Amino acid sequence: MSHVPQIKIPATYMRGGTSKGVFFRLEDLPLSAQQPGPARDKLLMRVIGSPDPYAKQIDGMGGATSSTSKTVIVSRSTRPDHDVDYLFGQVAIDQAFVDWSGNCGNLSAAVGPFAISSGLIDAARIPQDGEVVVRIWQANISKTIIAHVTMAHGEVQETGDFELDGVTFPAAEVPLEFLDPAADEGDGAGGAMFPTGNVVDELDVPGIGKLQATMINAGIPTIFVNAEAIGYTGTELQGAINEDARALAMFETLRAHGALRMGLIQQLVEARTRAHTPKIAFVAKPADYVASSGKKVAAKDIDLLVRAMSMGKLHHAMMGTAAVAIGTAAAIPGTLVNLAAGGGSDRTAVRFGHPSGTLRVGAEAVQVDGQWKVAKALMSRSARVLMEGNVRIPGDSF
Missing domain, CATH: 3.10.310.10 (Diaminopimelate Epimerase; Chain A, domain 1)
Known part of the structure; x- marks a missing residue:
């Protein structure tokens, strides 16, 4: 043979x-x-x-x-x-x-x-x-x-x-x-940090309804929505999402419609072969919770809660590129991330809670000719x- x-x-x-x-x-x-x-x-x-x-x-x-x-x-x-x-x-x-x-x-x-x-x-x-x-x-x-x-x-x-x-x-x-x-320019998102020109947009998604979203391209194209708008608290761990087929389908539908609005795809069906981007994440104000390791995370030790989807599943921690998007959006007044963290225009770093614990990321944003710019985002890994x-x-x- x-x-x-x-x-x-x-x-x-x-x-x-x-x-x-x-x-x-x-x-x-x-x-x-x-x-x-x-x-x-x-x-x-x-x-x-x-x-x-x-x-x-x-x-x-x-x-x-x-x-x-x-x-x-x-x-x-x-x-x-x-x-x-x-x-x-x-x-x-x-x-x-x-x-x-x-x-x-x-x-x-x-x-x-x-x-x-x-x-x-x-x-x-x-x-x-x-x-x-x-x-x-x-x-x-x-x-x-x-x-x-x-x-x-x-x-x-x-x-x-x-x-x-x-x-x-x-x-x-x-x-x-x-x-x-x-x-x-040429990335499919119009060459702007906010492809739609707005720090917050309203998405009307079949089966979900109308909800606010911050759609940003920094680190990686990311769509942020409020946790409460989709029935969550922001303290969820993987099992709460990944074992719920209806939730996974909802997130993918929301991601596809956001991708369309961001100009990353031309037809909804294209989202199937662009699973890595954009990311979809939900945010909430700080709250106490227990991380997947059993570690207790106190509301007083974080600025906000963030949970993010990756390749159709809730990520066990946080994608590094999405962390860049979080830090950038937190520094820009009026985004859903900024508002969840308490608002303000002088934020240069944020510590957020994710399913495995917490992470700090820094970014400094300035407005130039009406457009938001970030020189760099800072983060440590190993x-x-x-x-x-x-x-x-x-x-x-x-």
Whole structure:
């Protein structure tokens, strides 16, 4: 019986923030997968174990959640003043597609450490001990991310005492700067932070009715609605949403209509193959609750509550890119996020409660010629190599 042998591809399995993904150097991919197209998508899907009608990804590296069905391709940058180009692929679990429409803010924290350890940064710039500033070009959204990576004894420091809710063990802190995180021309959102021109719009969604929404493109296109407007309190954990088929359908309908209003799609049906963006989130004023770990979160310790959907499910913590959107929207008077946090025009940072605990993100917004601008958003994550070597896939997979 004839068969096709497996091939080996150098890869690193990393945690970045509250996500995990398979990292590749562009030069290590088979030639046919070094360019965008069907071969690359098929290769990455096979690595992750998709599409899987069982939704378990047993025959691949994926973990059957949106947070663990991720791939990253990194290469030396040809752009001025940048060290590496970073391309993120969100692999669907039970469907045959890779969504390239947005970034992963969590895995952004692992790009700098990966680039250093993989020889993509000039050795002359790497101290034995100290900090390496890695300038990253985020190729999905054409934005710059600056990662501050600590070196110890000539290697990336991965262990430390920085704690991140949603991650069980402490690690070394990786501060990130997301420069000019709002939309660019040609991104399908009209080149504005608020694609509709308003900080709050009214959406009329079949089966849901009329409700207010803040639709912002900062970090990642995100639609914010008030929790109470859709029957929630903002203290919900995953089970309350993910085990309710009607709730999941409602969120997807709302997301699709918001995407249409934002100009990200032209027809509602297009939302099915653009599952990674936009995100849909709901906000509420601070309240006491118990996080998924059993940790008690007090209302006095947070500015607001936020819950966000990712790839059709309630996220177990918070997507890094959505955190950028939260911090940006919180800094702009009148948005639903700003109002949930108590309003005001002088907010430069916000701490919000999510299902796994809390997170702080900073952003400074200014109005220029009637348009809101944010120079950068600030957030700290951590990252760690879990395994490195080669990933294997059948040679005829792509």
